[in-house]
Amino acid sequence: MKTMMLGVVALLATVGNMAGAQVPVPVSPMPGQVLVSGTVPDESSKATLLARVRELYGAERVVDQVAIGNVVQPPNWNGYVQKLIGPNLKLITKGQLKVDGNNVSVQGEVANEAQRQQIAGDIAASLNPTYLVKNGLRVSAAEQNLLDTALARRIIEFESGQAVIRPSGTLILDEMAAALLKVKGKKVEVIGHTDNTGLRESNLSLSLARAEAVRTYLAGKAIDPAMITVSGQGPDRPVADNATAEGRARNRRIEFRVAD
Secondary structure (H helix, E strand, C coil): CCEEEECCEEEEEECCCCCCCECCCCCCCCCCCEEEEEEECCHHHHHHHHHHHHHHHCHHHEEEEEEECCCCCCCCHHHHHHHHCCHHHHHCEEEEEEEECCEEEEEEEECCHHHHHHHHHHHHHCCCCCCEEEEEEEECCHHHHHHHHHHCCCCCCECCCCCCECHHHHHHHHHHHHHHCCCCCCCEEEEEECCCCCCHHHHHHHHHHHHHHHHHHHHCCCCCHHHEEEEEEECCCCCCCCCCHHHHHHHCCEEEEECC
16 A cells, blocks of 8 residues: 655555555654655655655655555556656645555545646546546635635735735735625634745744734734634745745745635
């Protein structure tokens, strides 16, 4: 059996059973981390899997829980799993991709129906006809789509190294306040993110302070502070490559997430 689980997205790849497997000491992944677990027949299969996951999500986010055990893989199973671990997985949140022998299932949330069909279609197209694919993806809740549309992938800017919102950021937050007034009966998490410049602990503190600043600003726009929870993820959940100025700018962001 082989299983890969990722923070907001979980991917599991499984063959056989775990009887007699050498299982690593269990760990609980932090938010944004990628947990890879399960059983493979040898170190080569394990290394190939982990390398692909690290390439896609970044080595610092991957938690290795893959065991070595007495399992048998279908022909070219490693090659097919490599194809499944592709960029489309990043479009899924709160999800799971499971490969159990020749059975593949994908679950989680995506932004729209087009993505739901595209991801499942691409998965099926990457496999041979002996594989069965179950599409358990669902379109994100209407409230989340409302907030995503209002933010429209824009960046709420702050003064450099501070939790002071710039005028351009307050204009965006005015629009977000109007959208939040339409979200009834649910809490919304405001999540601060940074790039990886500087110390991680400092970035975690800064990202939390910026999320707090957003909550304070929204409270002045008739948003009940009790509706908003805040967290700071620092540099742990990048959406772009920190090696470029553009990528770092995209990673310095505020995210709004409707609570389950």
